Amino acid sequence: MTTYYLAVDIGASSGRHILGWLEEGKIVLEEVHRFSNELSKKDGELCWDVPYLFGEIKKGLKKCKEIGKIPTYMGIDTWGVDFVLLDEKDQILGNTVGYRDDRTKGMEEFVYQVMDEKDLYARTGIQKQPFNSIYQMMAIKQKHPEYLERAKDFLLIPDYFNFLLTGKKSVEYTNATTTQLVSPITNQWDYELISSLGYPKEIFKELRTSGDVLGPVTEEIRKEIGFDLTVMLPATHDTGSAVLSVPSNEEQTLYISSGTWSLMGIEQRKADCSEESRLANLTNEGGFDYRFRYLKNIMGLWMIQSVKKEYHDEYSFAKLCEMASECNEFPSRVDVNADCFLAPESMIQSIKKYCEGTNQKVPQTPGEIATVIYQSLAECYGKTVEELEKLSQYQYDSIHIVGGGCNAQYLNELTAKATGKTVYAGPTEATAIGNILAQMLGTKIFDSVSLAREAVFESFEIMKFKA
Known part of the structure; x- marks a missing residue:
């Protein structure tokens, strides 16, 4: 009998339910x-529609039953940093504000009154991003x-979605x-840091690790979706x-997780919280089995x-890639990590304004706009590779690009050229x-991460782009 696993993957622009199972050793x-x-305005703030998203989670579960492929297990992943605060009745306090909202503007000043930027990085290893939860919490404290x-x-x-499904908070x-x-x-939570910032430490529960079983769905959910889960x-x-x-078991692997954000980095067993790492704006985010994703967040x-x-x-994205490649010689570039591109009313106008303000040729056509974006991204990747190689003291031969962005052939070609590395794109x-x-x-379907990654390599098509 086939055991089905369900991934509920909710990104900052769309969500999907994907069933996975094994057939003859390959992942299907x-x-x-x-x-x-998407974010929408509520009371002047950019917010997530949490009830709608949970409704879509349940809708997808019901579709599994409709097609006769009922998952035994499910897991939910989303973007980072955003959160809810629950009161004594488990109701959300305030709005579920998204990371692109400007409520965190100026909040670093209040945080740095407690601990300066250098010490904060040395203590947490996390790069400064204006929307990190530490600043969102300070915005709540102030407002x-x-x-x-x-x-x-x-x-x-x-x-929060796991709590709605199981009744368990973790x-x-x-x-x-x-x-x-x-x-x-x-x-684990740095309770000393949390308390020093004036945040109530008792609301931060002990952390659980990926691979843990949280538990069965509640009886109410079971009745609604029609099966145990x-x-x-x-x-x-x-x-x-x-x-x-x-899909790599090399000891040193360079990757880009390419989607709404481009996350470019390597895996390490120990966090690099050095001053050199902070100045390069690299971060040490947690990974599976307590690995560290040593990476840079790129727009x-x-x-x-x-x-x-x-x-x-x-x-279509494919058409924009095609038009961009036709405008390949367009000279202008932008800093893709500039704040002006985080949540502009018009991305097109922001790109034009940036080019004008830096005395560059202003793009006019869709192809010119697209090539400025793709070329600028590739150049940013090239600079990030140099930083990672310097700090890790290792020269990488290739880059693995995974996620939806790996389908952008033009960007893959530019990345290979800008980095001088062979690019492997997929899954x-x-x-x-x-x-x-x-x-x-x-x-325990797989006994190790290396066996799991080997199965990915065997199960999915990987495209190759030479430098």
């Missing part, structure tokens, strides 16, 4: 449900202190590290899941996604695969 995937996800006074639980987004380690409130030494903890941070699926395909939307989806559904792998590792 089937997408069951897909839905949109809505009553929420902290009433809060009983802090749950990241996937942990926080998974990989996503928790994105808060900038976890110690890379103990792999056990919830497991994958790497609930989507990048943590994606990196687990990188990624958010820019091209926004441009595509502004053109009212007139052009596309890396996050869902990694989610499923964690469940399979937790249930």
